[in-house]
Amino acid sequence: MKVLICIDDTDNLESRGTGELATMLAEEIERRSWGNSDFVTRHQLLVHPDVPYTSHNSSMCFAADIDGKVLDPLIAYAGDFLQRESAVGSDPGLCVSVVEQLGEPEAAIAFGHSAKKEVLTKQAAYDMAARLGVHLSEHGGTGQGVVGALAGIGLRLGGNDGRLKGWLKIKTKDGLASVGEILAQTTLGGVRTMDGDLLDVEEMVEVESKPKAVLLEGKIYMMVSPLADGGRARWRTTPRQQLKKF
Amino acid sequence: MWLIDTQGRKEFRHGQEAYCLASDAAHICGGFRPDVEEEWVANEERSCYNCRLRRWTEDSFVCLLAV
Numbered sequence: 627m628k629v630l631i632c633i634d635d636t637d638n639l640e641s642r643g644t645g646e647l648a649t650m651l652a653e654e655i656e657r658r659s660w661g662n663s664d665f666v667t668r669h670q671l672l673v674h675p676d677v678p679y680t681s682h683n684s685s686m687c688f689a690a691d692i693d694g695k696v697l698d699p700l701i702a703y704a705g706d707f708l709q710r711e712s713a714v715g716s717d718p719g720l721c722v723s724v725v726e727q728l729g730e731p732e733a734a735i736a737f738g739h740s741a742k743k744e745v746l747t748k749q750a751a752y753d754m755a756a757r758l759g760v761h762l763s764e765h766g767g768t769g770q771g772v773v774g775a776l777a778g779i780g781l782r783l784g785g786n787d788g789r790l791k792g793w794l795k796i797k798t799k800d801g802l803a804s805v806g807e808i809l810a811q812t813t814l815g816g817v818r819t820m821d822g823d824l825l826d827v828e829e830m831v832e833v834e835s836k837p838k839a840v841l842l843e844g845k846i847y848m849m850v851s852p853l854a855d856g857g858r859a860r861w862r863t864t865p866r867q868q869l870k871k872f
Numbered sequence: 873m874w875l876i877d878t879q880g881r882k883e884f885r886h887g888q889e890a891y892c893l894a895s896d897a898a899h900i901c902g903g904f905r906p907d908v909e910e911e912w913v914a915n916e917e918r919s920c921y922n923c924r925l926r927r928w929t930e931d932s933f934v935c936l937l938a939v
Contacts, residue, residue, distance in 0.1 A: 642908075789910070
């Protein structure tokens with residue numbers, strides 16, 4: 627079965643990031659032969675004076691394909707893991723959703739989008755989790771991270787939000803690669819312009835260091851922007867600062 | 873480059889899109905600490921926008937280093 631696992635609010639100014647903990651969880655699932663884990667996405671939530679957070683307000687989510695009989699052990703392990711590994715002063719939350727058993731996916735997605743625009747309470751998150759039939763739990767502090775954990779599930783499920791943790795490893799020749807070469811080296815769904823057009827495989831791209839991928843329409847894409855001079859290539863990877871909206 | 877807000881915190885005056893100024897500020901700051909990579913928003917690694925000690929506000933960020 628496919629599950630989505632999301633964690634939020636596990637860090638403080640001195641600790642590992644929430645993304646690293648998500649990666650550790652994803653790796654542990656594979657190490658225990660519980661299933662196969664997919665990439666981790668970061669989802670930006672509302673920045674507002676009434677929302678407590680460390681230095682950003684984002685949750686980290688990944689999908690895993692697991693055997694149904696390990697669902698309960700996985701939830702128990704993940705909860706203990708957060709309790710143990712989360713930083714002092716953090717308010718960690720965990721959400722685990724079995725995708726095919728999700729009662730109202732559109733309600734989960736709407737909750738995720740709401741968390742990007744308005745201040746939501748823990749009670750609202752628990753009410754929504756009960757309605758959806760997903761696991762939602764807190765593992766220290768105020769437990770406020772349950773809001774972001776549930777929101778991240780909705781945003782990942784919607785498939786139109788978030789940047790992937792880490793960056794794409796792409797071999798180039800003098801900084802250039804064709805779209806075909808890029809696709810052959812990655813699991814990208816395509817190379818896409820900021821206007822939404824997909825590039826043909828023969829198009830050349832100037833690949834800057836540490837290029838990021840984003841989640842759009844349920845697939846992962848590397849975004850590109852037009853190059854003004856158009857000499858060696860017509861496109862370059864979109865600078866990180868223009869990917870903030872994802 | 874900085875304002876002291878009503879709570880006595882140091883707030884970046886130039887908002888969230890002043891990449892050159894945020895980079896300049898980080899280069900002359902002895903307290904710069906890069907945040908985890910997934911939270912970087914500026915291309916230049918050394919930028920206040922990529923610093924672990926920045927706390928985003930609705931319009932800009934405040935720096936947690938003591939004033």
